[in-house]
Amino acid sequence: xxxxxxxxxxxxxxxxxxxxxxxxxxxxxxxxxxxxxxxxxxxxxxxxxxxxxxxxxxxxxxxxxxxxxxxxxxxxxxxxxxxxxxxxxxxxxxxxxxxxxxxxxxxxxxxxxxxxxxxxxxxxxxxxxxxxxxxxxxxxxxxxxxxxxxxxxxxxxxxxxxxxxxxxxxxxxxxxxxxxxxxxxxxxxxxxxxxxxxxxxxxxxxxxxxxxxxxxxxxxxxxxxxxxxxxxxxxxxxxxxxxxxxxxxxxxxxxxxxxxxxxxxxxxxxxxxxxxxxxxxxxxxxxxxxxxxxxxxxxxxxxxxxxxxxxxxxxxxx
Amino acid sequence: xxxxxxxxxxxxxxxxxxxxxxxxxxxxxxxxxxxxxxxxxxxxxxxxxxxxxxxxxxxxxxxxxxxxxxxxxxxxxxxxxxxxxxxxxxxxxxxxxxxxxxxxxxxxxxxxxxxxxxxxxxxxxxxxxxxxxxxxxxxxxxxxxxxxxxxxxxxxxxxxxxxxxxxxxxxxxxxxxxxxxxxxxxxxxxxxxxxxxxxxxxxxxxxxxxxxxxxxxxxxxxxxxxxxxxxxxxxxxxxxxxxxxxxxxxxxxxxxxxxxxxxxxxxxxxxxxxxxxxxxxxxxxxxxxxxxxxxxxxxxxxxxxxxxxxxxxxxxxxxxxxxxxxxxxxxxxxxxxxxxxxxxxxxxxxxxxxxxxxxxxxxxxxxxxxxxxxxxxxxxxxxxxxxxxxxxxxxxxxxxxxxxxxxxxxxxxxxxxxxxxxxxxxxxxxxxxxxxxxxxxxxxxxxxxxxxxxxxxxxxxxxxxxxxxxxxxxxxxxxxxxxxxxxxxxxxxxxxxxxxxxxxxxxxxxxxxxxxxxx
Numbered sequence: 001x002x003x004x005x006x007x008x009x010x011x012x013x014x015x016x017x018x019x020x021x022x023x024x025x026x027x028x029x030x031x032x033x034x035x036x037x038x039x040x041x042x043x044x045x046x047x048x049x050x051x052x053x054x055x056x057x058x059x060x061x062x063x064x065x066x067x068x069x070x071x072x073x074x075x076x077x078x079x080x081x082x083x084x085x086x087x088x089x090x091x092x093x094x095x096x097x098x099x100x101x102x103x104x105x106x107x108x109x110x111x112x113x114x115x116x117x118x119x120x121x122x123x124x125x126x127x128x129x130x131x132x133x134x135x136x137x138x139x140x141x142x143x144x145x146x147x148x149x150x151x152x153x154x155x156x157x158x159x160x161x162x163x164x165x166x167x168x169x170x171x172x173x174x175x176x177x178x179x180x181x182x183x184x185x186x187x188x189x190x191x192x193x194x195x196x197x198x199x200x201x202x203x204x205x206x207x208x209x210x211x212x213x214x215x216x217x218x219x220x221x222x223x224x225x226x227x228x229x230x231x232x233x234x235x236x237x238x239x240x241x242x243x244x245x246x247x248x249x250x251x252x253x254x255x256x257x258x259x260x261x262x263x264x265x266x267x268x269x270x271x272x273x274x275x276x277x278x279x280x281x282x283x284x285x286x287x288x289x290x291x292x293x294x295x296x297x298x299x300x301x302x303x304x305x306x307x308x309x310x311x312x313x314x315x316x317x318x
Numbered sequence: 319x320x321x322x323x324x325x326x327x328x329x330x331x332x333x334x335x336x337x338x339x340x341x342x343x344x345x346x347x348x349x350x351x352x353x354x355x356x357x358x359x360x361x362x363x364x365x366x367x368x369x370x371x372x373x374x375x376x377x378x379x380x381x382x383x384x385x386x387x388x389x390x391x392x393x394x395x396x397x398x399x400x401x402x403x404x405x406x407x408x409x410x411x412x413x414x415x416x417x418x419x420x421x422x423x424x425x426x427x428x429x430x431x432x433x434x435x436x437x438x439x440x441x442x443x444x445x446x447x448x449x450x451x452x453x454x455x456x457x458x459x460x461x462x463x464x465x466x467x468x469x470x471x472x473x474x475x476x477x478x479x480x481x482x483x484x485x486x487x488x489x490x491x492x493x494x495x496x497x498x499x500x501x502x503x504x505x506x507x508x509x510x511x512x513x514x515x516x517x518x519x520x521x522x523x524x525x526x527x528x529x530x531x532x533x534x535x536x537x538x539x540x541x542x543x544x545x546x547x548x549x550x551x552x553x554x555x556x557x558x559x560x561x562x563x564x565x566x567x568x569x570x571x572x573x574x575x576x577x578x579x580x581x582x583x584x585x586x587x588x589x590x591x592x593x594x595x596x597x598x599x600x601x602x603x604x605x606x607x608x609x610x611x612x613x614x615x616x617x618x619x620x621x622x623x624x625x626x627x628x629x630x631x632x633x634x635x636x637x638x639x640x641x642x643x644x645x646x647x648x649x650x651x652x653x654x655x656x657x658x659x660x661x662x663x664x665x666x667x668x669x670x671x672x673x674x675x676x677x678x679x680x681x682x683x684x685x686x687x688x689x690x691x692x693x694x695x696x697x698x699x700x701x702x703x704x705x706x707x708x709x710x711x712x713x714x715x716x717x718x719x720x721x722x723x724x725x726x727x728x729x730x731x732x733x734x735x736x737x738x739x740x741x742x743x744x745x746x747x748x749x750x751x752x753x754x755x756x757x758x759x760x761x762x763x764x765x766x767x768x769x770x771x772x773x774x775x776x777x778x779x780x781x782x783x784x785x786x787x788x789x790x791x792x793x794x795x796x797x798x799x800x801x802x803x804x805x806x807x808x809x810x811x812x813x814x815x816x817x818x819x820x821x822x823x824x825x826x827x828x829x830x831x832x833x834x835x836x837x
Contacts, residue, residue, distance in 0.1 A: 024411035028708030032715060046374065048748045049453030050444050086363060087371040158556050171527040172520050266684030270361040270552040272525045285708050
């Protein structure tokens with residue numbers, strides 16, 4: 001246990017070092033991104049004198065080792081730094097956007113988990129379903145989430161006339177109460193969630209199906225049936241409870257997929273969240289923001305892996 | 319069946335509930351010609367609309383300039399008064415008189431003390447868009463406040479653009495900023511209080527939404543809309559079709575469909591995006607031979623770039639750099655038509671092997687491949703190297719290339735002082751602007767002299783002549799290859815609002831503050 005904890009801690013330290021050095025070793029300059037597309041001209045380009053002053057202000061004029069020391073010292077005080085691109089503290093940028101991504105991920109993970117398990121149980125019950133569903137799920141899980149998002153946007157939202165075309169809520173709306181606001185949020189989140197749900201369900205389905213089929217052949221299920229227990233109770237109490245650990249572990253391991261999918265889906269639907277932040281931080285070489293957003297993702301991934309690992313080991317011990 | 323019905327019921331309830339949450343439509347009385355709300359595509363955080371926190375790109379600057387006023391503005395023909403009702407120049411002294419009734423959005427009167435304070439403050443803390451410059455290059459030498467409405471500013475140097483530069487810095491409310499030591503992090507009380515025609519009444523960084531509300535007592539004119547909203551959209555064209563936004567870009571492939579629609583108005587941004595091929599002469603000294611640079615032009619089918627990549631919306635680049643649609647274009651520039659045979663005869667015997675650096679975004683890669691094919695056909699072995707834009711930019715700025723393809727906007731800006739920043743040996747390759755990316759390892763005294771002279775020339779007509787001479791010289795000497803310029807269009811619904819405009823200096827209708835004023 002101690003060894004594993006040390007391993008995860010070492011992983012986090014290694015990721016921290018990567019997060020600091022990799023962006024700075026990449027070619028590119030956070031203050032000299034001069035490319036432009038139509039309408040985004042850099043007419044307000046910094047002058048050579050401004051660049052000097054800004055480098056000093058952000059500490060980019062210091063040697064890399066000193067920048068590292070300063071960053072570690074700031075981070076240890078709970079200061080994540082100041083975003084060069086967004087002109088605000090990194091923690092504030094993440095705090096504004098994280099709830100959107102976390103909400104999207106949480107709802108789609110829960111829905112995928114429920115759908116995957118329900119479909120797996122159906123496969124256990126019905127041979128016909130077990131012939132069709134795995135093939136359909138294979139097809140679906142190979143489809144990139146942004147493609148599903150685009151299809152939903154153009155084929156469902158656009159013709160519907162009432163489904164929102166983008167955004168996380170109606171901008172500057174005046175709500176009569178919290179229920180109306182919740183409904184507005186839910187409606188905007190519907191298609192992004194469905195996109196992610198469609199992509200993530202097959203993963204849960206395959207895990208749940210394999211686990212359920214393995215448990216279904218156990219003798220205690222035959223015993224339960226011989227006792228005359230109801231089939232629903234057998235599925236809930238005997239089958240699902242015993243098949244649950246790998247499915248729960250899959251849920252934790254699926255956080256990475258959910259995060260990756262959410263970032264793509266956010267970009268398709270113009271949905272607020274850390275996806276845009278990640279894209280722009282890389283694009284503009286915003287070092288503090290890159291460290292913050294990738295550091296947070298790494299922390300989330302390592303914690304979910306640790307949780308999955310813990311569940312798997314508990315199951316092994318049992 | 320039962321579940322489907324339930325699902326539909328839930329969706330319907332959601333839609334009904336959320337439908338009631340349509341954007342607040344204020345029903346305040348409208349002035350003649352005013353519209354209630356203008357909606358534009360948002361969704362990107364362009365920073366808080368204040369001089370220190372907006373992002374250094376057109377949309378960020380435009381949002382800030384809706385909120386903050388400057389002394390002068392630009393219309394279709396030249397500089398016009400904004401917070402200043404009059405101005406005069408005497409040598410290096412520029413005297414501005416403020417309009418009566420000028421005030422900040424918190425009701426505090428705007429006086430020359432605020433103008434003077436702003437100059438001092440910007441000297442110590444350059445804003446993102448530093449029209450006054452920074453450090454040793456600060457434009458203002460001194461100022462003298464004559465009275466509450468009149469101030470004389472002495473410029474450290476005077477040239478053709480000094481008046482515009484002095485007129486375009488935005489004025490800060492002294493009573494707020496005199497207590498702020500670090501404007502780059504300040505988001506306290508009054509950080510969005512300006513003196514412009516619109517106040518920022520809503521800004522959500524996470525969703526990239528902005529709400530600007532008209533200041534109907536603005537001293538320099540009447541706002542055209544009671545509210546201007548930038549709302550998140552996924553696909554601007556879909557949102558425009560559905561009426562959720564009132565103006566958007568028209569894709570070139572759909573031009574036929576929208577041009578014939580009488581309800582749609584268009585603002586042309588002619589030849590505003592340009593693509594050039596830079597040569598690093600330090601790495602390709604053979605190309606210092608001018609006849610080979612001419613051969614490069616002859617080898618390239620630049621019309622194919624316009625037809626295939628720009629879908630016909632654009633022009634073959636003028637060898638003098640300034641696009642043909644500009645009022646500053648010099649018709650006397652040397653033309654280099656596509657002559658592959660002639661190019662091959664000159665280039666093939668040399669057995670040149672070159673790499674062409676380009677960005678992997680936008681159309682750059684497609685253009686690079688077209689050009690590379692043309693050059694290969696002319697006997698030059700070209701390898702295309704594509705990198706992400708930031709990497710490409712750094713490689714270009716560091717001179718780490720042989721040939722480099724660079725595309726950027728602003729080619730339609732007037733007057734085309736970018737000729738100086740690209741071609742003058744004293745100005746090129748400095749700062750972070752793509753218009754500063756000039757040829758490396760190449761110097762030309764005649765071009766530099768003309769480029770610097772036009773900047774110093776105060777007489778507009780003479781300046782235009784100098785700019786024309788400069789273009790002809792550039793077209794003869796070929797310090798770089800101008801590939802093509804691209805035109806685009808903003809389309810809007812005339813029945814909603816018909817006041818979108820472009821200034822003589824800047825073609826982006828959505829980013830000009832006069833687009834949001836009744837005229």
